[in-house]
Amino acid sequence: MSARWLEDELSDADTRPERRQKHKTKKPLGRRRLAALRNEEEGEQDDVIRRLRDLGHVTEVVAELKSGKEATAYVARGPKGSVLVKLYRELEARSFKRDGVYREGQVILDERAKRAMEGRSRKGLEMLQAGWVAAEYAHLWHLWGAGLNVPEPLVGPSPYEYTQTTPAVLMRLIGSEDTPAPRLSDAALTPEEARNAWNQSLDGMAHLLRLGYAHGDYSTYNLLWWENTVTIIDFPQLTTRQNPNFKELLRRDAESLATSFRRHGVGANGEATLREVQRRALGVAPTPRVVLP
Known part of the structure; x- marks a missing residue:
């Protein structure tokens, strides 16, 4: 690497303090505020929800249902009725990050993609995020088709369709908008x-x-x-x-x-x-x- 090349690179770089500060303070996207998803706050609506509306999958976000380690579930409405929107946090914002034990044995043919995911680079994290969402859709479609009691997936079954909803997974709501089905851990049973x-x-x-x-x-x-x-x-x-x-x-x-x-x-x-x-x-x-x- 020559000194001349380094001088050229530095001269082209944007070294303004405010730009450097903006880059440093960028935080991974975690739990979304319901008001932002419902477009009740000033500014633009959440990018993911806007894309889901543009694709025709949802018309309105109604309520937050449950927030977990990796994602937050929201109740929404769409052309197919009541929808559960499972909206994943960015991987850096999750409390559950040790997913390697579940991914062992998977075959990744693209070596560059494999290295990026193992190294958890920004591109690698994006691929892991997309893979996490695609895996849930693929499993849902397989299990639903096999007759198991699982929520009906509402996008797909083609990967081309459901990968467009990343980082969200859409499925039919179990229960009703007013009374979503409780988890067994919370249910009062005779x-x-x-x-x-x-x-x-x-x-x-x-x-x-x-x-x-x-x-x-x-x-x-x-x-x-x-x-x-x-x-x-x-x-x-x-x-x-x-x-x-x-x-x-x-x-x-x-x-x-x-x-x-x-x-x-x-x-x-x-x-x-x-x-x-x-x-x-x-x-x-x-x-x-x-x-x-």
Whole structure:
């Protein structure tokens, strides 16, 4: 590198203090304010919501439903009825960042993309973000088509369609706008309802295993309860048998399910739960749904 080249680069650079300060203070985008999503604040509406409206997927954001480690869920309206918009934070703004255990075993053919993601460069983080969203859509479409009780995805099934909504995942709202379905962890169940919910939860985990999946975070915190039906949610970390951590993640799911159901009076342990799930996985699969292209 020559001294002349360095002088030229420095002379072309914008060294104004305010520009440097602006660059330094840029923060990753985390939880969005509901007022910004509903266009109640001065200035432009949130870029993501505006894009979803331009694409014809939503017409109005109604309320914030739940904020978690990676994303915030909002209730919205659209041409297909009530919509749940799961809006991911930028990766730097998440409290859940150690996702490598779920991604092991995945094949990335593009070496430059692989290096960028492993190095967590800005471009790599953008690709990880897009991959996280695309994975949830792809899993939702697969599980929905296989007949499992999961929210119906509302964009796709073509990746060309659903990758346009990044960093948002759109699915049909379980429950109603006024009363969205509660998580099982928050639901008040009678002893009979608890046994019913436990049985459905075991079946849900068995159906996932039959398809070759471990959920990665299977507990009452990621199971909804509505009209006596359990619905499984949260799929970006879903992993397959190609993952060397598969057995451990499956065992952890069984332990998490058993532990989280104790508040409902169900006294199972992780090992017994895993054996029962494995037994049920040998049984009859649910009836597949027709997924139109």
